[in-house]
Amino acid sequence: xxxxxxxxxxYKTGDQALKAVDLDIPEGQVLALIGPSGAGKSTLIRxxxxxxxxxxxxxxxxxxxLTGLSSSGLRRERRRMGMIFQEYALVERLSVMxxxxxxxxxxxxxxxxxxxxxxxxxxxxxFRLLDRVGLAHMADKRADELSGGQRQRVGICRALIQNPAVxxxxxxxASLDPKTSRQIMRLICELCRERGLAAIINIHDVALAQMxxxxxxGLRFGAVEFDGPPEGLTPxxxxxxxxxxxxEATIAPVDEDEETAVEAAE
Amino acid sequence: xxxPSTAAPLPIGQPWRKPPFIKRPWLRWTLxxxxxxxxxxxxxxxxVNWSRVYDGLERGKQFVLAFTSPDFTSRSGDIWEGMIESIxxxxxxxxxxxxxxxxxxxxxxxxxxxxxxxxxxxxxIAVSRALQEIIVAILLVAIFGFGPLAGFLTxxxxxxxxxxxxxxxxxxxxxxxxxxxxxxxxxxxxQWINYGxxxxxxxxxxxxxxxxxxxxxxxxxxLGLVGAGGIGATLNTxxxxxxxxxxxxxxxxIIVIVMALEYLSGVIRARVQ
Numbered sequence: 151x152x153x154x155x156x157x158x159x160x161y162k163t164g165d166q167a168l169k170a171v172d173l174d175i176p177e178g179q180v181l182a183l184i185g186p187s188g189a190g191k192s193t194l195i196r197x198x199x200x201x202x203x204x205x206x207x208x209x210x211x212x213x214x215x216l217t218g219l220s221s222s223g224l225r226r227e228r229r230r231m232g233m234i235f236q237e238y239a240l241v242e243r244l245s246v247m248x249x250x251x252x253x254x255x256x257x258x259x260x261x262x263x264x265x266x267x268x269x270x271x272x273x274x275x276x277f278r279l280l281d282r283v284g285l286a287h288m289a290d291k292r293a294d295e296l297s298g299g300q301r302q303r304v305g306i307c308r309a310l311i312q313n314p315a316v317x318x319x320x321x322x323x324a325s326l327d328p329k330t331s332r333q334i335m336r337l338i339c340e341l342c343r344e345r346g347l348a349a350i351i352n353i354h355d356v357a358l359a360q361m362x363x364x365x366x367x368g369l370r371f372g373a374v375e376f377d378g379p380p381e382g383l384t385p386x387x388x389x390x391x392x393x394x395x396x397x398e399a400t401i402a403p404v405d406e407d408e409e410t411a412v413e414a415a416e
Numbered sequence: 417x418x419x420p421s422t423a424a425p426l427p428i429g430q431p432w433r434k435p436p437f438i439k440r441p442w443l444r445w446t447l448x449x450x451x452x453x454x455x456x457x458x459x460x461x462x463x464v465n466w467s468r469v470y471d472g473l474e475r476g477k478q479f480v481l482a483f484t485s486p487d488f489t490s491r492s493g494d495i496w497e498g499m500i501e502s503i504x505x506x507x508x509x510x511x512x513x514x515x516x517x518x519x520x521x522x523x524x525x526x527x528x529x530x531x532x533x534x535x536x537x538x539x540x541i542a543v544s545r546a547l548q549e550i551i552v553a554i555l556l557v558a559i560f561g562f563g564p565l566a567g568f569l570t571x572x573x574x575x576x577x578x579x580x581x582x583x584x585x586x587x588x589x590x591x592x593x594x595x596x597x598x599x600x601x602x603x604x605x606x607q608w609i610n611y612g613x614x615x616x617x618x619x620x621x622x623x624x625x626x627x628x629x630x631x632x633x634x635x636x637x638x639l640g641l642v643g644a645g646g647i648g649a650t651l652n653t654x655x656x657x658x659x660x661x662x663x664x665x666x667x668x669x670i671i672v673i674v675m676a677l678e679y680l681s682g683v684i685r686a687r688v689q
Binding site (some may be wrong): 199226227229233236237239240241244248252256257305308312 | 591596597598600601602607611
């Protein structure tokens, strides 16, 4: 459904962030992208919706090629790619509701959005989503009044109200405490399952990734180093992705976590 | 880990001084002595005519004493008219100037506008800032004649340089990811500005606008001196007639209005943050 073909990104400074990455993501698959800082994870995600312009290569979303699109065509396709950001990226001086509704900007005209007169169906959907993440009562609060976990939930609503086919998730838990991190990851994965969404989740926390996703991609120096199920992440594999380190401590507690997560889910 | 053996012995027991800004002593002392010599020489070139100062003291005293008995009544009609004219000039110039400034500020922010538009808008700002208000006013009085129209145009022009520059700087220092998130939703450029940029710079825009209204009012008092209308014209007339008590009344009115604006801007800025 989402396919990357020989995607290359070379920055003006000469740094090659992506070296001919090929990737195929079937419908409904939740995928974690791991790798050291600077491996090109954020660049990869941003090249898909062209917040960063890829240097060469192609991106196919359901038969539409994205890298060659005009700006209006790109806007139309961006609606189908919901993005969730590190540090939430909510517009802090707008209310929670405005932030959620901003996910509909690709669908409504300028004056409607300027006057905040969204179609009733959008408003209803926004309330349903906020209710789903437990924040319906916060709708008229300003975004900067919320805690980190609450902000990320609003960020999730903003991405989902676009009615996307794929979620691009950039370090969703980077600034959250361990418990909130799990809740956010669980929420994202549940919502993807409910809606049959594919997702690329860019994540630092290997143990957390293993708990929730079906497939893991390991990126190192802009190239795919590992592609397989989470169980495949052995200490040797992690060494090839991240470099030499004692990995037992990272992987060992995962098994327990997985059990507790399963218990919690049941 | 041990310290590298090649390093010099630690200067234990020796006093420590901050290294001087200019390392070479001879250069440092030449600059210091040269500066002092220049300062003395500069003071010596000031030519003071002490008998003129003595005469002038009397006039200065009258001027200061006039503040103890400001005369609001004998020229009340002129003062009132001048004030109204100044206020109208201020409000009109601020509204027009700010309205023009906002698109120019967007164009002058490198993270929002493409390079050609950026260069054009930056040049407009540069021109507006390079020309001092009085010079613009003299030019415009020459073109449009005496009166508030020249003052209004001068203030609008000056507002553009001031507000566009400061607003553009605020836009350039905004949080990029918030705007990026709006872009990622498929928003049009106008929607992106409205949702991603405007909320971030709004408090600054309001603060700057009120400050500019304040400046425009004070400037309107000066512009009258070159014939561009407003209370400045009344003030100028009062000075020409040596009516210091009327001049004092005008100055007091200006001070009161500026203080009121200052207070108002404080209240509004506290509320929009």
